Amino acid sequence: MALKIYNTLSRTKEEFQPLEPGKVRMYVCGPTVYDRAHIGHAMSAIVFDIIRRYLEYIGYEVRFVMNYTDVDDKIIERAKQLGIDPFALAQRYIDDYQRNLEALNVKPATLNPRATQEIDFIISMIQKLIDAGAAYVVDGDVYYRVESDPEYGKLSGRKLETMNAGARVQVDERKEHPMDFALWKAAKEGEPAWDSPWGKGRPGWHIECSAMNMHYLGEQIDIHGGGTDLIFPHHENEIAQTEALTHKPFARYWIHNGMLTFKSEKMSKSVGNMITIDEFLQKHPGDVMRLLVLNGSYRSPLTYSDEVLEQTEQAYRRLLSAKKPALPNAPGISPEKAQALAEAAQKAHAQFIESMDDDFNTAAAMAAIFELVKQINQARAEGATQAQLEPAQAMFNELTSVLGLQLQEQAGAQTSADPFIDLLVKVRNELRVQKNWALSDKIRDELKALGVILEDSKDGTTWSWE
């Protein structure tokens, strides 16, 4: 039994073998910070967070790098519109993004390099590409020469001959080949610029990722990730640039997440159908976003709608139900049944591993977890003590936390109200003893309106925040 990963490069699932035993070098393309992040970004961040957490869970030491593209045309354009400094704009959205990631319980990367902090490294890399004949200079711009790479197109499955056939893009006549792409862009008046052997300018988009990879992870890495929309041209170009210098396979496994779709359409800024992460989190716990992702395959499009969201909210509540303690005054279940519960926990673990090992099949992994939820709830309903529930609940906590779920009941600020609620519950129970149903129901209804849920059982009453 071993981990298998679907590799975009080979279009098959391959057994995972890192370059160095026990260690994983992983790079994920982060956002271009010119606007607030939407839930499509959240999906991607969560997908790779789950992959990273699982790799760590099965014992790998993961060096996880995610970059920020903090200089590009859109940032410059946006800053100009707003009349502010482009670097300040980028910084603001980087801060936003980090706050979003934290709220989504995405583990911080080992390193978050930025394009603007890698200029020297980028320039020296471009120079080497020119020296190697893989790039050329035109009027202060530097372009990568795609025809210098016989393997160009291997990731996206395209051929240079067929690519320009339907191209709708205005071809820059100065380029040797229409598909040649910019490594360095000459700066226009008033744009952020750095000195270079080719004049003032800034790096192109693709080269920064190649540079940061090489700088922080080395000439070869294990996993390179991003959304499917990055396969071409971004990742194709990264491969071309990097391999032109190293003559070695760049990333061993290319992993791409599917797009989040809203009303059958990809959610993106250009379509204008975006929901920001902030907007989402105002209405829902971060766990719900994560469950949305976990419900399906990371490689497939994720259907987003109000209906699906409601279903996910319900599933979230069901998961929470597994964490409830034993009933008050639980009499206990037979040793055989307690043993069966402990075995169910082991079985869930085995199924979880088996599923995750199969290209991170989170949907199947969740099925194993839901099965465990059922077993726990069943045992509790039959009167298991807390000690008897313990092993199964510990397993539940372990597995859900590997997936990055927090599953914390609402708590914290409300704690000062707790004694008063306890008091109301106590009073209400006296009313119930007196069979004063009208008043006791009223208390329950009004507490509900305040967000407190009362649940009566034959052994007593429990309450929780909604």
Place this chain on the structure above:
RNA sequence: GGCGACGUGGCCAAGCGGCAAGGCAAGAGUCUGCAAAACUCUCAUCAUGGGUUCGAUUCCCAUCGUCGCCUCCA
């Protein structure tokens, strides 16, 4: 136009050669003063048409439909 992916119950979604996971919703029941929660039970032959096979949701071909990439994009 080129390349690619997908089409599984009311909804979301695994599976991908041998009697179709899981979640939500729905219906019936247990428990409860009632309610809620939980528990029990019920609920699909896998877009359509051919083909390969002892046997196909799973492989092949065709058709219809949806989506992505080819331009910035997670």
